[in-house]
Amino acid sequence: MQFGLFSVGDVTTDPTTGVTPTEYRRIKAQVEIAKLADQVGLDVFAVGQHHNPPFVASSPTTTMAWIAAHTENILLSTATTLITTTDPVRIAEDYATLQHLVDGRMDLMLGRGNTGPVYPWFGKDIRRGIELSIENYNLLHRLWREDVVDWEGQFRTPLTGFTSTPRPLDGVAPFVWHGSIRSPEIAEQAAYYGDGFFHNHIFWPPSHTARMVDLYRRRYEHYGHGSYDQAIVGIGGQVYMAKNSQDAVDEFRPYFDNAPVYGGGPSLEDFTRETPLTVGSPELVIERTLGFRDYVGDYQRQMFLIDHAGLPLDKVLKQVELLGAAVVPVLREEFAKLRKPGVPDAPTHASLVEANGGPTDTAGIVPTDRAVQVDRWTGTRAEDANVLTEVE
């Protein structure tokens, strides 16, 4: 089972000090958090994608590549990559490039995005969000699996004889998760392709997460990818910890009360009762997190949101330390004991390559049948003098 962090990438004023980090500080803070997460043995670090202030996360693959260069083992992912407003061709190219650079130590999670104006800024319409997601992912899926694609759809210019480069590392596409809070169509989409389904599990009550995951599992089985219990499920969660529960509550309350998302609304006590937010000791976080399994079944990925609402870097790093030292090792052991036989781990590059018959690219040799040495349009090789000559 994988445990990780997902970072929204918001720039928010610390309500206790009035200090607002610069974008530079915030981006660097994400890197620091990821580095420590790697050092303490967490499995995944995911960044968001936003195209409006107060978020700094507009270019996830850039951040992921930098983090990967400064870490050893942690897998880089997104939460989420906007499948609606990002050209699927760019997603195919950017993430395949990243996949090569980081030796497959990445995957991605697709989401629609709920900020209305972002859609028209990128020439799209939020009311067609589901359709954009369905069509764009279908194209992305093909771009990573078919060397030459002819395609025509509603939302981008047609493609004739297009090859997305680089081709996925070792001939296996990056593993894809589909994230959605409340759209059954997205659970259906994840199930159809045999991809992972992720529920954010932060803003809504557990009963709602349970329904979405149940739908995904039923459809995953329906499409023949495996049994109900074998579907690949990830969920979020948010925690704030201190050794002593009351200290955690006292420290976190001003951040909760002023948080851009729920500040001014329910009390911290109401929100922790009705949603998966847990504020307290590591023991409390362990107990509550183990309870998630009761309503989503055995799952593969648990992500925590810890760097938001203006929390300063030192407080966030303290959370990473507590997760790495006191929480995740216990969760790993306990979840393993509870897990039903036959439940797979989340796919990784290594497992996908193995299932595909072994590595190709990393061996350093291009198989003859895959070598594309001559450009199909110009009939020339890369090293040929490609100058335009006048046609007689």
Add this chain to the structure above:
Amino acid sequence: MTQDQNPQTPRHRIVVLNGGMRVPSTTRMLADRLADATVAAVAEQGGEASVQVIDLRTHAHALADTMLTGFSSGELAEDLAAVAGADGLIAVSPTFSASYSGMFKTFVDVIEPGTLNGKPVLVGATGGSERHSLMLDHALRPLFSYLGADPVRTGVFAATADFGSGEGGAITERIARAGSELASRLAGRPSQARRPADAFGEQSVPVEEMLARVTRPAG
């Protein structure tokens, strides 16, 4: 409050939205009289109706939380589910600044889109004087039309003076007529009791079908 006579008998489920702010409340008084008139009219047609009154004031804090967090829970979630499962609604608000109250609107705003499609609604309002009575037709009725509900022809406005008009007054007659209109509307449509819950059921739309709807590949 549910007035259950016999839970085994299928009957029309009426949910009353009472926007009254105080206890006791003239808005609640009007809501109760509209409910009684509807139940009596259903009985005259040989049917049965249950009534559940939702006092919106009890959800004041939960409504504000729901606006901010995007989800409802507890008793508010239960009452929203009751609205969704109702065969007909009686919606009554006090008149505030020439319209329904903000809290009444907040409750309506957290009802899931599509929930009120085709649902018969009897609208009512109260106010200090009858000069506000057009509020029914310039505020409440368009609100429910927008939501796809099916407001009955007669709406009832009760001004303070109407509570002194005595039996047989114009308002009593109007209440009876409105109740009878809602009852006729209920009689003409199937019960909502066995309506499929939503897309979380077995009838998920397959991806190939969704794809066929959006993408028309060349050739």
